Amino acid sequence: MTNQNETGWNFDNSYTRLPESFFTSQNLNPVRSPNLIIINGPLAKSLGLNVERLQSEDGIAVLAGNRIPEGGSPLAQAYAGHQFGHFTMLGDGRALLLGEQITPHGERYDIQLKGSGRTRYSRGGDGRATLGPMLREYIISEAMNALGIPTTRSLAVVETGENIARETYLPGAILTRVAASHIRVGTFQYVAKWGSDGDLRILADYTIKRHYPDIEVNENQYLSLLKEVIKRQAELVSKWQLVGFIHGVMNTDNMTISGETIDYGPCAFMDTYDPETVFSSIDVQGRYAFGNQPYMAGWNLARFAETLLPLLHENQDEAVKIAQDAISGYMDLYQKNWLAGxxxxxxxxxxxxxxxxxxxxxxxxxxxxxxxxxxxxxxxxxxxxxxxxxxxxxxxxxxxxxxxxxxxxxxxxxxxxxxxxxNSNPAVIPRNHRVEEALEAAVNEGDLSVMGKLLNVLSRPYEYSTDQEEFCSLPAPSNLPYRTFCGT
Structure with a gap:
């Protein structure tokens, strides 16, 4: 415990004080032989963590899901979601929320392990992740942060020493993800579908207190919550469009209430400009194509508004009208943000x-x-x-x-x-071929130098320095379209 104290963990786990139906407390799923691949030093320091201790045997054990940090309370969150338009029960099927870290500045961040093993919500999956997709999320999320786009962050990637069965056997890995919270549109959908109106009010009150405390004094704070989420999503998606980012899986379970980008599965950045660009192998209909992203965000927000109806007004018809009026302003907000950018x-x-x-x-x-x-x-x-x-x-x-x-x-x-x-046009982005080059070197050859050089360049996207020029080059011509995969 003394060693763990020295790491700087400072948890206050408010989510565990919500109704038990919102989550499932979870034992750890230890891995065989954890090995630290990469640690995000600046992020660790901002969280109040000791980087040296994180790299010790005790620190790596926490990042690998082999040991609970002092004050941690591992849980898997329950949520639902519309996946490519189809509603289903979901939940953290391969992730554990270790706890909520309070930083030296009093900020609260979720510390989550992704790829940490089976949970109640795994739906037949193994709950694990492979090294390539976890390094991919590390690269893209840190690039997004450097671009000034609200995003979850990546604290570390640990190799587990185990092989994971996908199309073939691949090295297993766990990513430590940092987020303002993991409350999603899908979280509200889950409570609205399977909880009571009282549960829904508890979730909404908790969300307001955590993310939008200024609106607690408003006459209709739940309408204010809806408007604030609409505002943040309009800002977020406009920033995606301005840099050519394609999320790939804009399901309602991948839309955070905080307004952060989350889930970097089949995402990619557009090379040749085409609004119909799709990279995700599972998006066969182009639902989440580049040009559709603003409209799909509006669709997701409408689903969020539906969950809030019982809180907006006691009269159903009046609640629907209030929600519709709020949602109707989304596209104007998006267009205003996009055009300003x-x-x-x-x-x-x-x-x-x-x-x-x-x-x-x-x-x-x-x-x-x-x-x-x-x-x-x-x-x-x-x-x-x-x-x-x-x-x-x-x-x-x-x-x-x-x-x-x-x-x-x-x-x-x-x-x-x-x-x-x-200051507005990045000289460099995570070019798809450069990301693949870095991942191939890291996964197949154990060479992290290519990824390190890429991360260094991506950390300064607006610098316009000479050492960035080689990262501006386009991929070699190919008859095969670039495809990304979710990694599950």
């Missing part, structure tokens, strides 16, 4: 009525000439369009003239405009 990407400070048309015209030209999404905005930023397929085309030449004229109709200088663009 696009103005920044184009170095525009003020607002004009035709700005949306200017942006949409550029996107159409990019799609027409199969231009890379990230590199097009990077080229505009460094004024080097000769490296893009748009250079010299009549459509882009005409658009460029309109854009220059538009930038001229603002008080800010050209230098200020370019600085705004540099």
């Amino acid at each position: 696009m103005r920044k990407k184009l170095g525009i400070f003020n607002e004009e009525e035709q700005d949306a048309t200017l942006v949409e015209d550029l996107l159409k030209i990019m799609q027409q000439y199969y231009a890379d999404y990230t590199n097009t905005f990077r080229a505009l930023t460094i004024e080097k369009m000769e490296d893009t397929p748009l250079n010299g085309t009549p459509e882009f030449t005409q658009w460029h003239e309109k854009w220059q004229a538009r930038r001229g109709r603002q008080e800010e200088s050209r230098e200020s405009s370019l600085e705004l663009m540099r």
Whole structure:
């Protein structure tokens, strides 16, 4: 216990004080031979943890799910969800919430082990995870954080020393995930379906106190909760669209109430601009294609609103009207956030009525000439369009003239405009081929240097340094579309 105290664990597990039907207390599922693969030092320090102690035998035992840290209370959360439109009972089938860490600044974060073994909610699965997908989540989640996009974080990845059966046998691993909370739209769906109105009120009150304490004094705090979640999701998805991120599994169980990005299974970043881009092998209908993401977020929010109806008004018809009025404002909020972000990407400070048309015209030209999404905005930023397929085309030449004229109709200088663009257009993203290169080296060769170099570059996406240039290159041409998999 003394060694564990030295690690800095400081748990206060408020979720365990909710009704027992919300979760299942869970024993650990120890692994054979844990080996620390990577530790997130800066994140650990911000959580108040001793990085050196985390790398000790005791620390690794906690990260591997072999030992409960002092104050921990492992549990698997219950939730439901619409998966590709079909409602089902779910829950933490391969994850354990160890507890809630209180940081030196008084912030509260869930510490969760992903890939920690079977739970009551495993639904026939083995509850384990493999090394490649866990390293993938580490890379992408940390890249998202560096891009300024709300996200769960990755504290560590531990190899378990066991082989996991998938299409073949693969090395097992556990990821330690850090989140503001793991409360999801699916959590509310579960309680609304199988709990009482009293249970629903308890969950809503808990969520408000944890994430939106300022609205507790509002006359209808549950309507305020709905509006706050709508606001955060509109902001979040607009940021996804602005950097070309495709989540891949926007099921309601993968939408957090806190507004953080969660679950980096079949996600990827778009290369060639195309709103119909899909990477996930299981999204055969394109439900969660890049261009559909804003609309699917609205659909998910409508499902959240449905769960709150008993709390919004005692009269069902009036509750429905209140919810509909709130949801109807989502798309306007999204469009406002997205257009504001696009103005920044184009170095525009003020607002004009035709700005949306200017942006949409550029996107159409990019799609027409199969231009890379990230590199097009990077080229505009460094004024080097000769490296893009748009250079010299009549459509882009005409658009460029309109854009220059538009930038001229603002008080800010050209230098200020370019600085705004540099701060808004990442020079580097987790290119899919670069991520695969890093994973292959780590999993197949035990070489973490490729991943380390990638993580270093991704930690500074807006720097525009010379050492980033090689990470801006596109993958070699291929007749096979890039595909991602969920890893379960």
